[in-house]
Every structure is written in C-alpha cells, then in structure tokens.
Amino acid sequence: MTGVTIRTTLYYGKHLFVHDLVTRADHRSRGCGRQLLSCVEGWGRSQGCGSLVLTSGLVRRDAHRFYQERMGYDRVSYVFRKIF
Template sequence: MSRCRRQIETSIGSESAVCRLEIREVVERDARREAVPILRQLWSDADPDEILAWTGEDDYHLFGGFVDGDLVAVAGVLVRRVLHHARHAWLYDLVVDESRRSEGYGTELVEFVEAWARERDCESVALASPLAKTDVHEYYEGLEFDQWGYVIEKGL
C-alpha cells in the first residue's frame, strides 16, 4: 500500500496520511516542456526536443504529479490492443524526480494509471524494464505486477 494512503494508528484513533500529490494530464506544450528534465532522468541519452515531441504524440498520455504546484513525477502511458495482450495500458515512463524519491509518489502515480486504465476498459497495465534493473523489477513486483516474459528487440 502506498505510504500516502496507509492508515496510521494514533492515540485518538485512526487517520489517513495524505500526500499532497495532485495528478493531472499534462497536455500543453509548455507544461510538457517542464516534464522534460524529469523524463531525462530516465532517458538521459535522449534529446530534449525529441522527448518534447514524443510526449505530444496523439495517443501518448503524460500524467504529472505535482506537490504544492511543483512537478515532482511523471508517467507516460499508451492504450493498446495487441494479440499477446488484450486491451492494455503500456506504461512507457514512470519517473520521480531524484530529489523526491522514496516519498510514495511513484506508487501514487502507478495507482492512478491503474484506475485510469480500468476506466478505459483495459485488462492490465504492462511495461518493459532492462534485465539489469533488478531494483525496478522488485518495485513493480511489490505492486503486484507479474513478470511473464521478455521483451526482445533488434536494432535496425
């Protein structure tokens, strides 16, 4: 369960710990430009203009997590239907700013994406992760994601 939503027992009863994370879709070019430095923490070799362009593609949905008006995390998602996956949301990008990691914001964004995908009749949320990123695999397994195969590619 997210750190933000867990129940805390106190001497006066039970209350929720609430994050101040506001999540909304980032659509306008200037707002997407604000997300580029965070996305470059994942895609460090990508050109900033290239990142800005792909976040504006028609089917790509960029969600931002804001704390007190500051963008601290982003998630990039596409809804697809392919033979090996029924209708699903593919989570291309999930990045929390390095200075704000381990505060529960990534989990909040994943939970948001799951709810958003359910509303669009998706049967799952899927993603790819490099084999060497075992900490990333453990993170998603902790969120009840299952590893079911490999992504295999060949550069052209």
C-alpha cells in the same frame, strides 16, 4: 511523470502500456511512484483496459523490486530487440 497509451494485442487484449515512469531520485521511496502508478491503473480500468503492461531494462533491479514487491506486478516475459 509517466507516458501511456492504450493498445490492443492478441496476447493482452485491450491494455494500458506504460512507456515511461519517472520519479525524481530525491523523491523515491516516499510513495510517489506507487501513487502515480495506482492513478494510472485506475485510469486504465476506467478506459476499459484489462491490464497494465510495462517493460523495464535488465539493469533496473530497484525498479523490478518496486513493481513486483510493492505494486504486485508479475514478470511475464522478456523483451527482445534487434538494432539494424
């Protein structure tokens, strides 16, 4: 399952932002995440987006390996937040 929005920012221009990408634990490493994310990428291109952007929690090391090694994503920033 995935949740996405189309956004426009000064840094990324028009892009697809992935809020959530979830694969059931018993379906991981079977290509489901790759297939889903590839489909989302294609949809973003068809909507005129120049890139896909997502964030991932620091402890999600398996997810980071998936994005970087299997999907070819670059880690370009850290996300900061302040709770008040």
